[in-house]
Amino acid sequence: MVALPVQVFKWGIFNVAYEPPRRYLGPDKSPLTLLRALFELSTYVWRFLFDILRIAPSVFFIYAASTAWLGSITAISLHMTCLILQQIEALAREKAHKMPYVPIELIVTISTWIALVVASVLMKRLKEDKELLLCGHLRAHFLPSFAKLSLSADIKFIHDQSARRHFPNSASFSEGGPGWNLLKGLAERSQALISFISESVVVYLVLCQKTLWDRWLLGGLLGLFFLVLIFSPSNGVSGAGYTFWTTNHAFNRLHRLYLIIFDPKFRETLAKDGLNESLYHEYRKCSSNLGVVKSDVITLACVLPPSWYWAVLRSLVLDYPMALCALILPWSSSPFLITTIVFFQSVTNVLGRTFERLQRVFDQRSISQLLAHAQALYRPLDQRNESQRKTVQYSPPGVKKGMDFHVRDVTFRYQGSTAGSTALKKISITIPANSFVLLVGSNGSGKTTLLKLIGGLLEPNSGEILVGGMPLADFEPLSVRKHTTFLMQSEEIYPMSLRENLLMAIPDFTLSKEEIQEKIDEAVQIGGAMQLIDRVGYEAILNPPTILAQSLQGCGNGIIGEAAIRELERNTLQRSAPISSGERQRFLAARSFMRLLNSDTRLLMVDEPTSGLDLVAERNLFEEFYRRSDGKTTIFVTHRFGSLAKQADMIVCMKNGEIVEAGRHDELMRLGGEYAGLYEAQQGIPRA
Numbered sequence: 025m026v027a028l029p030v031q032v033f034k035w036g037i038f039n040v041a042y043e044p045p046r047r048y049l050g051p052d053k054s055p056l057t058l059l060r061a062l063f064e065l066s067t068y069v070w071r072f073l074f075d076i077l078r079i080a081p082s083v084f085f086i087y088a089a090s091t092a093w094l095g096s097i098t099a100i101s102l103h104m105t106c107l108i109l110q111q112i113e114a115l116a117r118e119k120a121h122k123m124p125y126v127p128i129e130l131i132v133t134i135s136t137w138i139a140l141v142v143a144s145v146l147m148k149r150l151k152e153d154k155e156l157l158l159c160g161h162l163r164a165h166f167l168p169s170f171a172k173l174s175l176s177a178d179i180k181f182i183h184d185q186s187a188r189r190h191f192p193n194s195a196s197f198s199e200g201g202p203g204w205n206l207l208k209g210l211a212e213r214s215q216a217l218i219s220f221i222s223e224s225v226v227v228y229l230v231l232c233q234k235t236l237w238d239r240w241l242l243g244g245l246l247g248l249f250f251l252v253l254i255f256s257p258s259n260g261v262s263g264a265g266y267t268f269w270t271t272n273h274a275f276n277r278l279h280r281l282y283l284i285i286f287d288p289k290f291r292e293t294l295a296k297d298g299l300n301e302s303l304y305h306e307y308r309k310c311s312s313n314l315g316v317v318k319s320d321v322i323t324l325a326c327v328l329p330p331s332w333y334w335a336v337l338r339s340l341v342l343d344y345p346m347a348l349c350a351l352i353l354p355w356s357s358s359p360f361l362i363t364t365i366v367f368f369q370s371v372t373n374v375l376g377r378t379f380e381r382l383q384r385v386f387d388q389r390s391i392s393q394l395l396a397h398a399q400a401l402y403r404p405l406d407q408r409n410e411s412q413r414k415t416v417q418y419s420p421p422g423v424k425k426g427m428d429f430h431v432r433d434v435t436f437r438y439q440g441s442t443a444g445s446t447a448l449k450k451i452s453i454t455i456p457a458n459s460f461v462l463l464v465g466s467n468g469s470g471k472t473t474l475l476k477l478i479g480g481l482l483e484p485n486s487g488e489i490l491v492g493g494m495p496l497a498d499f500e501p502l503s504v505r506k507h508t509t510f511l512m513q514s515e516e517i518y519p520m521s522l523r524e525n526l527l528m529a530i531p532d533f534t535l536s537k538e539e540i541q542e543k544i545d546e547a548v549q550i551g552g553a554m555q556l557i558d559r560v561g562y563e564a565i566l567n568p569p570t571i572l573a574q575s576l577q578g579c580g581n582g583i584i585g586e587a588a589i590r591e592l593e594r595n596t597l598q599r600s601a602p603i604s605s606g607e608r609q610r611f612l613a614a615r616s617f618m619r620l621l622n623s624d625t626r627l628l629m630v631d632e633p634t635s636g637l638d639l640v641a642e643r644n645l646f647e648e649f650y651r652r653s654d655g656k657t658t659i660f661v662t663h664r665f666g667s668l669a670k671q672a673d674m675i676v677c678m679k680n681g682e683i684v685e686a687g688r689h690d691e692l693m694r695l696g697g698e699y700a701g702l703y704e705a706q707q708g709i710p711r712a
């Protein structure tokens with residue numbers, strides 16, 4: 025095993041561990057990593073810029089111009105400082121000859137400077153404004169593609185957690201989203217580069233005005249300044265992040281006691297056991313055992329000063345450049361050293377800040393992050409979705425014929441579950457067209473999983489499912505689902521009106537308003553949801569989404585006042601209509617009937633939609649589905665199958681992810697196995 029380059033040292037009672045920083049080196053310790061990342065980033069940057077130029081050229085130009093302005097304003101300021109200093113010098117000389125007036129050029133220079141300060145504030149505003157507008161343009165441009173991508177990813181979007189995590193979404197161009205970060209990151213880096221280059225040019229021009237000897241002196245001082253800037257650590261571990269811990273028993277015990285005392289979640293238990301008093305004494309005892317500790321956990325997490333010699337050097341060079349410059353006075357050939365010293369102080373301040381910014385934004389980690397933002401935005405757009413590539417369209421068999429299925433050696437395990445918890449283990453079953461199948465079994469035996477596989481909502485890990493003799497996986501999924509009505513066990517009601525929910529069950533409806541209303545009423549009637557509709561109406565939205573509309577603390581905003589929150593709630597929060605679980609299930613059933621009655625359904629699957637219903641309502645619901653199962657293959661999953669068992673063409677009994685029995689009711693009863701046990705338990709017949 026390769027030993028990690030970790031360094032550990034003592035800090036009071038704590039141990040501190042850190043990895044020596046490798047600012048421009050990647051994890052492979054090679055400087056090429058940064059170059060590779062920069063190269064890859066550049067390909068995305070060109071693409072991004074090209075996209076922006078296509079979408080909103082004028083906004084982009086204003087944004088770029090304001091960024092360039094803000095980047096160069098520090099250099100302009102430096103130049104103005106230099107001019108003013110020179111003019112003050114001249115004034116001082118004239119004063120010496122008793123001519124006390126403020127020269128017009130000094131007034132002009134100062135006025136120009138003030139104008140530039142005002143212009144900078146306005147430019148900053150303009151930039152922020154255009155940044156928001158640009159993000160708005162990008163959002164409007166990219167979001168339809170993201171929506172398409174998300175919808176075409178189909179079931180992968182549900183099951184592939186890692187893909188879902190990296191999927192661009194509606195927040196991609198909001199604060200913190202990859203698009204936002206990419207835009208801001210590029211602007212920040214461009215601004216830092218422009219600042220550094222323009223400031224360096226100004227310094228060079230000023231140095232050129234000096235005598236050769238002074239140029240060398242000042243240049244040497246500046247070189248020293250940059251060396252300290254590059255090598256001096258900003259904290260005790262050379263600017264690296266660090267971990268810390270302590271093996272001090274008293275400290276650790278005190279820390280635990282502290283948690284018990286101050287975390288309200290323990291208060292009830294403490295009070296119940298009457299431990300308040302004794303805990304206080306324990307705390308006192310432990311605290312005096314520990315004595316005085318120079319740093320607590322939070323302070324140590326923030327403060328770890330560098331070694332004293334670095335602190336002295338850094339302070340001398342960075343904080344007191346004027347003092348450093350004064351040291352070279354005796355060797356300078358310039359007669360006006362005071363202005364030179366003041367200028368040097370300004371230069372080091374400005375260049376120092378810019379250089380540190382540059383180091384930060386072109387650091388290996390920072391570039392990798394920017395690259396990750398670019399990849400998060402573009403990579404999913406570049407990946408062609410597999411389901412899009414499937415072009416084989418499913419066409420249903422002749423009229424009045426349902427789908428037939430051959431499930432062959434199908435194994436399925438949910439993502440993230442352990443090898444031992446396979447949901448389906450090498451299942452094989454044939455479901456003939458137009459058959460009525462009852463799927464039964466104990467909780468967790470795999471019934472829902474099997475339905476989802478047949479419905480194409482899951483893909484087997486191994487084995488295959490044939491529909492009409494062809495692999496289900498080869499068909500374009502939507503073409504199969506168009507002919508499927510599937511009432512799932514846990515189905516969502518969309519945050520739309522109930523009417524829209526019902527209409528969404530059949531995407532391509534082309535009837536008149538009155539006809540549609542008739543169809544809707546019919547489905548609601550059969551599903552038994554009339555009472556709910558009478559109570560809340562078709563336009564009710566059962567679960568309206570809440571609108572997030574408040575400022576975030578920590579980015580310049582204060583705490584939001586109660587009145588403002590109340591006002592927000594009053595204006596944006598729609599109240600959800602209260603609904604019982606039975607009403608919910610009836611409505612979902614109505615939505616399925618809407619689809620069943622108005623589409624060319626060849627596969628009807630109903631997965632135990634009845635847990636909130638009483639026995640009679642449940643039987644009626646299944647009867648209603650069964651009555652409309654003509655010309656369809658029908659699969660019901662229910663724990664209360666007593667009334668349906670004798671009608672079923674085939675009963676499939678599952679246990680622990682396997683099919684243990686399959687056949688007609690009488691056959692399985694004669695077997696006296698798992699199914700017979702379940703059936704008798706339902707009928708209240710004690711087992712022999």
Ligand SMILES: Nc1ncnc2c1ncn2[C@@H]1O[C@H](COP(=O)(O)OP(=O)(O)OP(=O)(O)O)[C@@H](O)[C@H]1O
Pocket residue numbers: 438439441445446447465466467468469470471472473474513
């Ligand atoms: N989304 C999921 N992620 C991980 N494991 C799951 C998931 N859904 C189901 N399982 C597991 O897969 C196995 C089969 O579950 P499934 O829902 O298919 O059983 P079921 O027979 O329909 O159960 P029930 O009668 O309770 O509805 C169970 O062990 C279950 O815990």
